[in-house]
Amino acid sequence: MAKNIMIQGTMSNAGKSLIAAGLCRILRQDGLKAVPFKSQNMALKSFITRDGGEMGRAQVVQAEAAGIEPDVRMNPILLKPTTDVGSQVIVNGRVLGNMRAAEYFKKKKELIPDVMKAYESLASEYDVIVIEGAGSPAEINLKSDDIVNMGLAKMVDAPVLLVGDIDRGGVFAQLYGTIALLEEDERRRVKGTVINKFRGDVSILKPGLVMLEDLCKVRWPE
Numbered sequence: 179m180a181k182n183i184m185i186q187g188t189m190s191n192a193g194k195s196l197i198a199a200g201l202c203r204i205l206r207q208d209g210l211k212a213v214p215f216k217s218q219n220m221a222l223k224s225f226i227t228r229d230g231g232e233m234g235r236a237q238v239v240q241a242e243a244a245g246i247e248p249d250v251r252m253n254p255i256l257l258k259p260t261t262d263v264g265s266q267v268i269v270n271g272r273v274l275g276n277m278r279a280a281e282y283f284k285k286k287k288e289l290i291p292d293v294m295k296a297y298e299s300l301a302s303e304y305d306v307i308v309i310e311g312a313g314s315p316a317e318i319n320l321k322s323d324d325i326v327n328m329g330l331a332k333m334v335d336a337p338v339l340l341v342g343d344i345d346r347g348g349v350f351a352q353l354y355g356t357i358a359l360l361e362e363d364e365r366r367r368v369k370g371t372v373i374n375k376f377r378g379d380v381s382i383l384k385p386g387l388v389m390l391e392d393l394c395k396v397r398w399p400e
Contacts, residue, residue, distance in 0.1 A: 180213075180301040184336040186311035186327055188352035192343040193374035195236040198310045202244035205306050213304040214240030217293045218255040218286075218312055218326040220265070231271020232256055240308065254296040255289055255325075257282070270296065287323045290333075297334060309336055316359040328364045341372040349373055350386050357394045371396055 183201065187194040198214055205212035219234035226232060231250035238248045250271030257265040260276055267274040267282060269292055277285065300307060313320075315327035315338075323329070331338055342352040353371050360368070371394065376383065 180304050180307050182301075182307040182309055182334055182336045184309040184311060184331050184338045186315050186331075186338050186340050188314055188316075188340065188342040188349075188356045189346070190313050192341045192346075192352075193372075194310050194341055195239070197339075197341055197372065197374065198236075198308050199240045199243040201308045202240050205308070206243070206245050210305040211246075211303075212244045212306045212308055213246060213300050214244065214252050214310065215297060215300060215307050216253050216310040216312065216326070217297070217330050218257065219253050220257040220259065220312065222258055224256060224258065224268070227271065229271075232268050232273075233271060236310070240310075244308075249300075251296040251300050254293050255286075283320075283323075286325055290325055293325055293330070294333065307334075309334070311338075314356060315340075315364065316356040318359055328360065328367065331364075331367055336367070337369045338367045339370045339372055340368050341374050343374050345375045350390055353390060354393050357396075365395075368394070368396055 185194045185198045202212045202214055214237045216234060216237055219236065221234050223235060224232040225235050225238045225248060227248050227250055233248060233250045233253040234256055237252040241248045241252060254270055256268040258268065259265045264276060264278045266276050269289060311327040340353060340356060342349040357365055357368060
């Protein structure tokens with residue numbers, strides 16, 4: 179059975195997809211068979227696989243980084259927005275139908291077997307699964323029956339790297355605020371924090387890193 183690692187973010191566009199792609203490439207260069215996985219993706223534009231299935235483009239990029247063919251198992255649920263409150267729901271590459279957000283929120287727990295079947299199938303074929311979360315694990319209004327962030331991490335027993343984007347500003351608040359809103363068992367899953375897009379003199383950043391380490395109880399590498 180494959181080992182795993184999960185990339186979660188403090189928000190959308192924090193850099194999860196690119197960091198996951200980078201890990202896929204590093205693992206490939208280290209001689210391991212790596213595969214990307216994102217249980218639920220939301221994107222208007224999709225990729226069509228060789229056998230005609232639809233999947234998120236981010237997992238296609240990650241698959242290319244891993245040197246493997248894109249496969250709908252890498253993204254078993256794809257939501258393609260149709261309105262501000264509704265999406266076309268695609269499961270395992272095929273259209274399930276259109277649903278309003280509230281309808282999908284009630285139904286998504288029924289899709290867990292599809293998610294786990296795809297994950298376990300990949301786990302039987304690869305050495306490492308690089309999992310990408312969606313949005314933020316601290317969206318406390320969405321935590322019920324979560325299948326893409328900490329909910330998934332628990333289902334597959336994955337350690338988590340939490341990514342914040344310093345370009346947006348407030349990166350320490352992003353990281354600490356996210357961890358503070360997690361449950362205690364979820365906090366223990368966070369094995370490291372990543373400040374994405376940092377440029378400049380790291381010595382100026384370091385006092386904040388020390389304080390963040392103390393607040394979050396997640397050690398920074400020396």
